[in-house]
Amino acid sequence: MNLYSTNKQSPEVSFEEAVFKGLPDDNGLYMPKAIPALSAKFFEGLEDMSFQELALDVTDTLIGDEIGRKDLEKIIYDAMNFPIELHQVEDNIFGLELFHGPTLAFKDFGARFMSRIMGHFLEKKQKEITILVATSGDTGSAVAHGFLGVPGINVVILYPSGKVSEIQEKQLTTIGQNVKALEIDGTFDDCQRMVKQAFLDKELNTVRHFTSANSINIARLIPQSFYYHYAWSMLHSDGKPVFFCTPSGNFGNLCGGLIAKKMGLPIDHFVAATNANHIVPDYLLTEKFQPKPSVKTISNAMDVGNPSNFPRVQALYGGSYDKINRDISGAWYTDAQTSQAMKEVFEKEEYLLCPHSAIGYLGAKDYLKNHAGKTGVFLATAHPAKFYDVVDKVLGGKVEIPEVLKETMAKPKNSVKMEASLDALKSFLMN
Template identity: 40%
Template sequence: MKALSTRGIAPPVAISQAIAAGLAPDGGLYMPEHWPTFSPADFAGDETLAAVGKRLLAPFFADDAIGERLDAICDDAFAVTPPLRRFGTGDDFVLELFHGPTAAFKDYGAAFLAGCLGALPRGEVPLTIVVATSGDTGAAVGAAFHRKPGFRVAILYPDGRVSPRQAHQLGCFGDNVRAFRVDGSFDDCQRLVKSALSDAEFRSEVPLGSANSISLGRLLPQMTYYAHASLMHWRKHATTLNFVVPTGNLGNGLACVLARRMGLPIGEIVLASNANAVLPDFFAGGDYTPGPSIATLANAMDVGAPNNFERLQWLYPDAGGLRALLSADAVDDATIRATIVDAWQRQGEAICPHTACAVHVLQRRRAAGASGDWVAVSTAHPAKFPEVVEPLIGQAIALPPALAAMLERPSHAQALADDGEALRDLLRHG
């Protein structure tokens, strides 16, 4: 299968080429040229996340260089099947995506991308993976590529705008993984990365790859856990599952949309944003107007210009039609706090600020009369945000073993100005 640029100027390329490049030469984002369709019966006998992933993703890689390694890549990236469990009483569920090595949902996509890139032939010069992070992506990418021969990783994050534990994770790898704390916002980090990736002359000097959600190697695997959760629910209850997805850069929400597009038994999809309300404003009928990001308690969603909206518009160019397929709500910091307290007091559930956005939006839907089975997607372990969660629930949260091990390592991040040439110099000499 070929991949096309959303801007329509760059020529079609193989899926593996699109994954290796990250960004298309015309500045667009790659998308598969067509979407296979499935029915639940096509996944008969597939119980684990890895088994569902192999079947779901096989059409994209059937004639590709990565195809022969796809099963092994899926076995590695999808080794942990995320729990789908009831949340309180009634028909509400939570999908826990935080059981990977860095306690965030992005572990799935990062591990799959690392497997794909590792399956492709490389020259003698290492491939530098350059990634912007608002909190969780960078650690997942660092863990996926740490000590992998032939790769270097440069993680850019906004100084002072990630949680202390997130910052420690970003800088704790060493070896072939470096962290840079940028004097700016996540949007500034994202702009720096896209500028380097779109500089053909620089890329001829320093081979680059992307691990942000602009990469197809991150986007495609994220469809798998939505496919798996909806299939397991369908088999047990014979009903579609409706999702509330916390979203910042829109990759996770888009993956759910794509899984539904491919025929998985998914009903309504609602995006849960924090105070960065560019998506809720658009889906409420306003113009799409990216702006400066706002710092919030749900920092991994502090995105003022969601990259993947370009993909969504490419798939659904009619704004009215797009609004009929999706909706979005914003949640402010005061409501995030109140939702964390409520979940703890009512149900004994400790949830992270991002999960709290999804839980509150689900509560709004229920209050407005929504019926059916709904799931709030839980994207990170609450132990990553002790400064927020622990004072609200009045007790410490036990650390997952993998996160505890990371926090025991020394951590270092280098200061970086919001300057594209400064980044290029560091990448040249790293």
């Protein structure tokens, strides 16, 4: 599997090189030079496969030239050792529950897969690496737990002070061991900028070997294609076209679906649903991509003003706006609309949605208004209890906190406060 940089100013690399390098020297993003199609046999037997079986076939098709199938099988079955559930919310609308992993968020798929992939490659190397990652919420806790105790790997997580939920903050600041949390006086975009600057700083890179566990790392992206195959396999038999609505912040999750489609999965359409940070929905209407400072919302994990994975979306379509626009629609919702959806779904269906999943539900519901006869799947990205402060306020005490979260909340927070500058981060990392 050879990968190129979306900026096309860096040499092609192998999958292993891309995983550990994280970011090309030209500040682009690594993308597969070719995305192979899955076989007709795969699709014929898809509905009879377990989630792990289909994930293994997809991974083997993509990177089987670098990791043998037996090793991939061990990686997949160890990383994906938790359930995935499809819940019918109302007629023709299903929620794909991706929050049954250890940190109760969809990021567990990518973080656990990536940590096992790195562990496999590191068995052959004898050196230490530093995972440097920015988080707007769930990435940090998933990465922290996914890499906890992995030999030869240190984890440094940057998160915006006061802009993640209390539970999210506790999940990434109480884990200890090889995980350090930096509380940045700024926004997620500041955290992301600092990480990119550190990757490109030559002095820092002589002292530390960095890689990233953000969705900018290709190893995080690949497993996000698995669950699109799984949901489609469970719903396509009635003959209705299946579309997906993906609540979107950094757009890695949507890229996973687009890769599944490129591999041959007959997904009918995608809806990219955002909150008030609607840079991509605006682009889909105007063809103008205009990053802006992020706006704080109740769906904070999607508070991204410059979605870093968007160049990958463009690369998958050869930069063609018309082709992108044919496959992807945009939608965005205010906090008031998000809260109202959470209330209505609970009152009518007795089903709890986190604010991000509620935006996915709204996007699917609105798309169906003009596209009757299709089946919509929205990605339910996090357990409602992870956003207890928001969900409890909207619904008035209807959320039960799982025991694993209660235990985490009782632990003392341990973070390093830091200004939003490369110099501050560099000083910490050098020492």
